[in-house]
Amino acid sequence: MTAGSGKLSAGCDVGSLAAKVVIVDRRRVVASAVVRSGPRPAESAKKAMDEALSKAGLTLENIGCCVGTGYGREKIPFVTERVSEISCHGKGARFLVPSARSIIDIGGQDCKIIRLDAKGNLEKFITNDKCASGTGRFLDVMAKVMNITVAELGERSLASKDPVTLASMCTVWAQADVIKYINERRAAADICAGINAAMANRVSMMASAMALENDICMTGGVAKNKGVVHALTRITGKRLKDIRQIDPQLVGALGAALFAGEMR
Numbered sequence: 734m735t736a737g738s739g740k741l742s743a744g745c746d747v748g749s750l751a752a753k754v755v756i757v758d759r760r761r762v763v764a765s766a767v768v769r770s771g772p773r774p775a776e777s778a779k780k781a782m783d784e785a786l787s788k789a790g791l792t793l794e795n796i797g798c799c800v801g802t803g804y805g806r807e808k809i810p811f812v813t814e815r816v817s818e819i820s821c822h823g824k825g826a827r828f829l830v831p832s833a834r835s836i837i838d839i840g841g842q843d844c845k846i847i848r849l850d851a852k853g854n855l856e857k858f859i860t861n862d863k864c865a866s867g868t869g870r871f872l873d874v875m876a877k878v879m880n881i882t883v884a885e886l887g888e889r890s891l892a893s894k895d896p897v898t899l900a901s902m903c904t905v906w907a908q909a910d911v912i913k914y915i916n917e918r919r920a921a922a923d924i925c926a927g928i929n930a931a932m933a934n935r936v937s938m939m940a941s942a943m944a945l946e947n948d949i950c951m952t953g954g955v956a957k958n959k960g961v962v963h964a965l966t967r968i969t970g971k972r973l974k975d976i977r978q979i980d981p982q983l984v985g986a987l988g989a990a991l992f993a994g995e996m997r
């Protein structure tokens with residue numbers, strides 16, 4: 734099964750936690766979908782593509798070229814080409830924020846910091862994919878311990894007056910700390926803020942090895958966590974450019990769709 738002969742292009746980003754599809758008509762987004770990834774990347778990709786196609790009343794025949802990206806990209810059955818996540822996040826971010834020079838992409842199981850030159854070409858990148866701290870997984874585990882959603886973890890932290898400090902960045906030990914604070918009846922907002930700050934600290938340590946260049950924007954699912962964005966701004970002392978035109982979790986799939994458009 735491959736994309737058809739239609740005039741539209743698509744990008745499919747199969748990540749560790751979510752599969753994302755963006756369909757574009759030239760450079761205009763016509764449909765998108767985010768679905769939870771299952772154990773089989775091919776099925777997750779198909780589910781996301783079917784959802785995006787159905788939202789726009791389309792079939793795969795309408796898609797002339799599809800680029801796959803993300804950790805599951807080798808397994809996507811309907812792609813024409815495969816492109817790395819680094820390139821796709823760079824492409825998508827630069828399309829949305831033409832002045833972007835640094836991109837912080839935090840997904841479910843890794844964190845990447847990407848630097849582009851003035852023309853938008855890839856200059857340098859670093860990745861943390863060895864440890865859950867500094868990734869969306871860290872936040873997902875902590876939200877579960879708090880018995881709230883990851884979206885609430887971000888929202889609630891904004892009301893914090895006295896954030897807790899997590900003694901360790903290790904997910905296992907940080908979890909023990911969070912349980913201790915819950916038992917001490919510390920305010921939920923303060924625990925949430927401590928969790929988001931621990932995450933931001935870890936990312937900031939990575940960023941210091943890269944010398945972030947303005948303008949900076951954040952992509953990936955964790956960019957939706959307002960508490961992490963707030964903490965990262967505070968800790969790095971740098972302003973992050975808002976991505977408003979599209980869900981930031983879709984930026985990699987958008988970049989893939991834009992590459993697909995150029996291949997047709």
Ligand code: ADP
Pocket residue numbers: 747748749750751752770803839840841842843868869870872873883884885887952953954955957958959982
């Ligand atoms: P991957 O590409 O590895 O699947 P994503 O870029 O899709 O990762 O991001 C997944 C992460 O996004 C989750 O671990 C979660 O922490 C975060 N996330 C997803 N939805 C939300 C939301 N509504 N609010 C805050 N964080 C979110």
